[in-house]
Amino acid sequence: MTARPLRPTSFDVAERAGVSQSTVSRALRGSPGVNAETRARVTAAAREMGYVVDRHASSLRLKSSETIALVTICRPGEDRSAINPFYFALLGSIAAATSARGFNLLVSFQESEANFRADFVASGLADAMIVIGTTSNRAAWDYFGEAQASGLDFVCWGSPGEPFRWMRSDNEGGARLAAEHLLASGRRNIAFIGPQKSPQRQFDERRDAFAAALAPHGITPHIVAPPAASDRHAQGVAAARQLLADHPDIDAIFAASDMLALGVLQGVKEMGCRVPQDVALIGFDGIRAGTLADPALTTLEPDLDAAGEALVAMALEDDAHTRTGTRIPVRLAVRGTA
Incomplete structure (x- = not known):
């Protein structure tokens, strides 16, 4: 033998x-x-010799799962295909950053008490946990708030704030970029469309910084809270109709998110206005769907690669790899709507 x-x-x-x-x-x-x-x-030596790391044995020795858990909070009853595309893009950047460290990614979609879970680290299934997703699911955030208070640690993207360890886009810097761009293009009758009583603090940050950037020019933006609707797109359609019916002289709109902005784009067109000739439009999030709109959506685009790396670093408490702290830089992607 x-x-x-x-x-x-x-x-x-x-x-x-x-x-x-x-x-x-x-x-x-x-x-x-x-x-x-x-x-x-x-x-090079490992490759030449055909050496492959035994991940299972390594994990046992290090008492490490070499896994990061990623919880994505959904709306109750929401079809997974209807989740805000921004969160899928963020998930992709987290997956890339996780893979670059040689870790696996465990993804859990959660929407109700039937599947809420925050003990991935405590149970040994993961070394760290990240939570992203809608903050409109208050029951979920109440659950994770209690979990964190009990000693279960994790980091969040765009959470409702305390008591969570959170990371967000540079919402204020992005809003200033939007205001400056609209002013430079001669727009003066300007509106902001976004939730006014949302637990998502980023919407307040975007609205307040936008208004503050316009104030030195003697401009006070019209603030419109989208009416209740099934999703952000439908809210945007309804908000644009309402805004232009009340203020037909509006010549620019800054929407609090891209999904909202895509609805606003449809609503503005339905009101007989041309974009950008009559009404300029800027969104926030940089989702791919915006590039497919007609015209393509001008937006504030977060650096999602940096976001993924920073979230993984924060979750693993790896200060040496944390590039941007709790704020992720954004850039103005100028396209057809503005």
């Missing part, structure tokens, strides 16, 4: 690369304590 060839070990890789076995482990784990030259040498 022919003997099965022995699999190379981390000690074999260490000998070839001229480093210690612990350095091999740290280099292949992506530890920031290993410099780029050494990591490249170890990686």
